[in-house]
Amino acid sequence: MGATGDFPGSVCQACATEGPGVRARGRISLMAVLCDACWNRAANDLAADEGATAAPRPDPDPEDTAWIEPPPCRACGAEVRVLPTNYDRWIVLATVELPAKDVPPRFRWRLVHGQDGAVVVRVRGIEPALGDPVVPDHRMLCPAQEAAAPP
Structure with missing residues (x-):
């Protein structure tokens, strides 16, 4: 999960362990060389910070010929x-x-x-130009989230 390649003899950059679970991590770019436990801890912390807590979509049945519609938001239906x-x-x-x-x-x-297809990355570091297109987190647009947010 999240491996871009095995590096035999590599050492985890977080806990300094060696072994077959130590891999370069990141889907589109190298984020770090970590063991499975350190990777899961780091990815979960980052996900909690960025709001990336959704469940993955199920893989479609290859035999199914129905059109795949975007799922609706559970809170607002969009x-x-x-x-x-x-x-x-x-x-x-x-x-x-x-x-x-x-x-x-x-x-x-x-x-x-x-x-492996489309992946999203958080816009950080370099501020985009005012007119540059970005994809907003749905929490920003969801009327149900706005109603639940503290004043």
């Missing part, structure tokens, strides 16, 4: 996209892109096409 992050956790995003100026920094994501 269509959403459930996509994997670079660190193998899933997030619920809006189905539209908006200019960066209209989306608060904590809700900005970008869609990146990698070897």
Whole structure:
């Protein structure tokens, strides 16, 4: 899960253990060389911080010829996209892109096409231009989330 490749003889960058579970981690770019336990801890912490706590979508049945519709938000019923992050956790995003100026920094994501399909990465570090398109986290647009948020 989350492995980009095995590095025989590699050492976990967090706990310094060696073994077959130590791998380069990240779906589209190398994030770190970690063992399974340290990877899960780091990815879960990052997911909690970024709001990437959605369950992955089930794999479609190859025999099924029905159109796959975007799932609805459980709270408001709007269509959403459930996509994997670079660190193998899933997030619920809006189905539209908006200019960066209209989306608060904590809700900005970008869609990146990698070897395994579409992956989303959080926009951080370099501030995007005001007109650059970003995909907002659905929590920003969900009327049910706004109603539940503290004043």
